[in-house]
Amino acid sequence: MTLIPHPPQRALPLHREMERVWSRPPGLKGFLTSVNHSEIGLRFMALAGIYFGIGGILAMLIRTQLATPQGAFLDTALYNQIFTMHGSIMMFLFAIPMLEGLSMYLLPKMLGTRDMAFPRLSAFGWWCYLFGGLILLVALAAGMAPDGGWFMYTPLSSRTYTPGVNADVWLLGVTFVEISAIAAAVEITVTILRLRAPGMRLTQMPLFAWYMLGTSAMMLAGFPPLILGSVLLELERAFDWPFFDVARGGDSLLWQHLFWLFGHPEVYIIFLPAAGAISTILPVMCRTRILGYEAIVAAIVGLVFLSFGLWVHHMFTVGIPQMALAFFSAASTLVAVPTAVQIFAWTGTMWKGTPRLSLPMLHLLAFFATFVLGGLTGVMLAVVPFNWQAHDTAFVTAHLHYVLIGGFVFPMMAAAVYWLPLMSGRVRVRGVGEVAFALIFIGFHGTFLIMHLTGLLGMPRRIPVYPDNPEWALPNLISTLFSFMMSIGFVLFALDLLLHALFGRRSTRDPWQANTLEWKMALPVPSYNIAALPVSTDITAVSLARGEGALPGAPRGRREVLAVSSLDGKAQHVAVLPGNTLLPVVTAAMVGVFVLLMLFGAYILACTAMLGVLVCGWTWHRFGRDLRPARIEITPGQTLPDQTGVEGSLTRSGMIALIIADASLFGSFLFALGFLSVIAPGWPPPDSGLGLGALLLGGVALGALAVASGLARWSRGPLPGALAGVLALVAVLGVALLLDDPTRHARDALRAAATGYAALHIGIGVLLALIARTRAPATAAASRSIWRLWQDFTLITVAILTLLVVAQEVLS
């Protein structure tokens, strides 16, 4: 089906009509209520920039301390906080939010739509990020910051060896930020799969969208292991449930596995969006098209899968059997192949076109120079015997900064310079940016190249002084001097942005002659992006502004976009998006209060805050309740239904994405269970006191859940379904009362955690059933299908957990 665009209208009235619907009120009110993707994306990036500055200052403190063997000024306890916070801030509060912000800002524009799929979720994510980050910052200022290194190995981070609140700050603060990341991943996935311009097939997407699809898939699968690990460790710290305590059936290695199950994919989560920016910018800088689109897509898919099979290369020194070493070494080496495919595709692109040396290109060349070296040292570290020597030395510090600064910071700087006109409508003031670039590039290599040698000379990471090793003094001094040069460069870079915003000339449309969709909008980009959704590839900025496309304007006074089928981009229905609301900030604040209460050990009060979160969640769904089914003309002669009554709603896609993340969480839990029962020394556990009663109750819960799942398939099902859910909940709470003391042994703690998991899921199922119940019959099908997904997932997971417990009982 080809769509015929609407006839042109007058651009200005159209603009006014759209602004009325899509913009936000001015001032603080607007700031608190805005859900617009451009604004939230920019806020993400701005805040990430601030955190980069803070992390950078901490880095300079580290470098100053290390300049001389005696260490200048920091005592060890403070030094430990500083490098831990440097690493944690850079990874969790700079890199991840920066890429979320960039993609939130760009994706709807590149895909030809007007906002993200779940605008309120974008805003919620940003507020979570703000509050979670603030918790970490306040702790740093108060001298109570985490101090166990950014990977927080147990048992150093357990209650015995870190009695203070430091580790809790990390666990809760980071989990808070991770929630925001999962939220972002859900909506990035749904936006890419369902909100493209009508007719844009998956295989025609801009490469950046492919990269972000890979990234968000990895976030959905990769963050839950760390969330699980953090929850378990926090449970151990708060309630003494011994998941990691080797004396009671736990194992500190479990933490390492969970952490790196997240930690390795994290590296690619950070790299892929940067690579997406490169694949977008480089061809424009070379006045050509990207070479090897299919090969690159294949490489992305390969990376997404491979990167989940590598995590053990961070653990080569923990004493792993030789066979496993060989396997993970091979996997870690071969993951370089898809990366090489991309690097060579980019090089080929440069050969194909005529590269020009403008500022974004300089940053891209710096990316090549740096990332290639970082990749090579990465391959070296995948070689097990060499890893035994280099692991945990300055060599690794050097490697990781080559990869992170080379593979993320340089491309992000290229992206900033390249896309700034879109954000500000201005062009850069020449000069400062080039100087900044030179200082950063030279400063970076001066700092980190020699650090490889320092590491091979035996300098471990994370030490504040080295009085017995004068041979490390010179290389460290060199690193420190150049690092000051680099920081001056970063300050100049920030200055350049400021000058740009203040004094830049007005930019013409599409200043780089990129001719891609995101440049076909007015500069700076209006709140609604485009007055009409593009229906073909031969469109211009002017034709879009005149409404020549699908769904022009906002004639119904609401925010409308087109939802398409995920593979071939066929227009399916009109999705009405929610507008400005306080709900995101209030919900995030509730979660924040919950986290703070947990930090201060007020666990009962924390439960009430959780209730607040639930109430917010309930309010959340009320949007769209008063929509009445209607058919809407999207292009002349072509009408589509709106989302009411459509089963394949965006929310349903979002629920599927969320369940994928949840399944990863559940899988990690099963991994933990298996790992502890097979590897941990303290097994078999003491006799369990679970009797027939618990078994019966478990059976009742399962039965009730099966009934609820069945009811979810029936239009009158919600009310009885909710009642069945409540019955299941009561039964599970009964099981909880019969459990053995969770502090006795890791097995009992795991069972308690599993019970909690089940109860939470059953409870949410009841809520979803009630939501489906409140909807008018004409619109209930959509919410019922969402409830059904959840109910089925709950049934499956609870059944698996029950079977496992029964198996444990039978086998023991």
Add this chain to the structure above:
Amino acid sequence: MLAGCDGALSTLAPRGPEAEAIATLWWIMLAGSMAISLMMFALLGLAFRKNRRPLSDRFWTHGMGLGFSFTILSVLLAAAIITGDRLIARHQSASVRVEAIASQWQWRFVQPGPDGAPVETQGRLYIPAGVPVEVFIRSEDVIHSFWVPTLAGKLDAIPGHENRLRFEASEPGVYQGRSAEFSGVGYADMLFEVLAYPPDDVPAQFTNRGESAPAAQAGEPDE
């Protein structure tokens, strides 16, 4: 060049076969990496030449991206696995066995003395030179890592687990060791040393238990 590589903790100044094998591996990998980087930089530089011969898309994605990288990596992987195999399996039956016990922030070593009774030393490990030794590494609290860079790679001390490291000091001498896994405020000073003595000349500090050595103390084990 090699003078710059010296240092008590330098992995580039190996004093035993294990560390030597790894150092050799490093130099080979360094040479290979430099060749590859130079090639990459040349390719990038050549992209700026005015009249260059266009190359097919497949040359870049399949030829270089898949073929070239795959070949190099396979060779490297084979070399790595063979070296690793040799390092792990080398001395199946080491005659000297030592227990290394880490705790915040010190190392204790227990091994049979000349008369067969266990001897415990603190901060200094005595081993005969020229003979493979086997160290059983344990921890009493948090995670630590046993590392004598001039002799061998590191291996972690993990609570509840025991790891075995085999290595050999070619010549008699004193070798610096340290913990290599962050363990809290005392981490930086968690040093020890390995004293390799000529096999026929067992040092007095080690035989005369109870007398303390300059940097180390020998004492009865607790039980």
